Amino acid sequence: MRLTPSKLLISTLTLAAVAIWTNVWLESSQKEQVSDIAATLKEATWQFSETQIWRPGIETESNTLNFTAGQIRYQQNRELSHIDQLVLVDFRQNSLNLISSQVAVLDPQFNITLSQNVRFSHYAQQDETPAWQQQIQLTGEQFTYNNPQRRLTSSQPVTITQLYAVTEAGSLSADLTNGEWLFSDGVKGTIQPQTMAKDDK
Amino acid sequence: EERPSESQEPIKISADRLLVNEKQGVSRYQGNVLVNQGSLQLQGEQIEIVHPGNQLQKIEILGKPARFQRVDASTQNLTRGEAEKIIYQADKDILTFIGNARVEENGKHQISGSKLVYDLQKQTLQAQSDSQKQNRVEVILVPEQKNK
Numbered sequence: 001m002r003l004t005p006s007k008l009l010i011s012t013l014t015l016a017a018v019a020i021w022t023n024v025w026l027e028s029s030q031k032e033q034v035s036d037i038a039a040t041l042k043e044a045t046w047q048f049s050e051t052q053i054w055r056p057g058i059e060t061e062s063n064t065l066n067f068t069a070g071q072i073r074y075q076q077n078r079e080l081s082h083i084d085q086l087v088l089v090d091f092r093q094n095s096l097n098l099i100s101s102q103v104a105v106l107d108p109q110f111n112i113t114l115s116q117n118v119r120f121s122h123y124a125q126q127d128e129t130p131a132w133q134q135q136i137q138l139t140g141e142q143f144t145y146n147n148p149q150r151r152l153t154s155s156q157p158v159t160i161t162q163l164y165a166v167t168e169a170g171s172l173s174a175d176l177t178n179g180e181w182l183f184s185d186g187v188k189g190t191i192q193p194q195t196m197a198k199d200d201k
Numbered sequence: 202e203e204r205p206s207e208s209q210e211p212i213k214i215s216a217d218r219l220l221v222n223e224k225q226g227v228s229r230y231q232g233n234v235l236v237n238q239g240s241l242q243l244q245g246e247q248i249e250i251v252h253p254g255n256q257l258q259k260i261e262i263l264g265k266p267a268r269f270q271r272v273d274a275s276t277q278n279l280t281r282g283e284a285e286k287i288i289y290q291a292d293k294d295i296l297t298f299i300g301n302a303r304v305e306e307n308g309k310h311q312i313s314g315s316k317l318v319y320d321l322q323k324q325t326l327q328a329q330s331d332s333q334k335q336n337r338v339e340v341i342l343v344p345e346q347k348n349k
Contacts, residue, residue, distance in 0.1 A: 169219060179223030187230060189214040191250070193291070 066091070081106055086114075096123040096132060101143075115142040137161045140172075150176040158183070165191040207239035207274075216248070227251075236260065241321075243287060244268040260289040269296060271321070280306050282319065294321045302328075312340045 170185025217232025245264030
């Protein structure tokens with residue numbers, strides 16, 4: 001099965017966005033929070049419950065990041081450590097990337113471990129119609145994103161779903177810089193060839 | 202004709218690994234690769250599938266040897282083949298066997314050479330020798346057993 005390169009690449013850019021987003025979001029939101037909370041709490045883990053920050057989050061020239069989270073925890077030293085029910089949407093020109101997981105745990109280098117019902121999905125608009133169609137989706141139970149090395153790995157089974165193909169593999173190791181994805185420990189795929197339109201023959 | 206409907210059947214693949222290189226736009230299945238589509242079966246060490254815009258264009262199998270097998274639904278003829286490389290071209294429904302190629306039909310007729318071209322639609326087989334290596338085409342036809 002040939003994974004459509006551009007689409008998978010866009011999906012993985014979203015991962016880099018996660019690291020940037022956490023960094024940028026922390027900077028932008030720290031100033032509002034720190035002043036009133038820090039004065040009263042000594043050893044504190046700040047928790048936001050039922051957070052719905054779906055306002056236009058972080059605007060950059062190429063994309064807009066929005067997210068919602070069930071619960072966000074970060075340490076007093078302002079390190080974002082834990083996000084429950086993360087849904088991150090990365091809007092680009094006429095495509096949309098989405099990452100979601102039950103749990104996302106971050107470390108100071110913004111390495112991220114996403115676990116429980118993890119989804120990376122890429123959607124594209126259908127020739128000028130408002131309809132968005134999912135082009136490719138990578139799912140599994142746990143993924144680790146190494147930010148400095150820009151590597152995405154999973155030691156657990158993963159599934160890639162495309163419009164006409166589904167592939168399952170026992171593990172994944174991806175080098176996002178070079179765009180090399182190695183699915184190992186047994187791979188099973190099904191491709192549904194599409195009937196060629198008469199004039200294509 | 203039976204083949205066109207078969208060529209629209211799902212292609213099932215299994216392998217040890219799948220390596221996708223986005224920049225080259227290539228996906229390679231490696232290690233104990235098995236491909237099934239209808240009665241068509243292909244086996245080898247590495248397989249590369251090219252299907253731009255989800256139109257199956259080509260399947261290329263490398264193996265020691267790469268193997269092919271197919272049962273013709275109407276005649277129940279089993280055709281088997283092997284070579285160092287097997288290329289399946291979807292648009293023409295043609296299999297090309299390259300390097301120590303051998304195709305055998307129903308365990309009887311056998312043809313070998315450096316390159317064999319098998320047309321799945323017309324059920325024809327064309328053999329080519331390799332002029333440099335003097336690897337000649339060899340055909341073995343086994344006569345039908347006469348009832349005593």
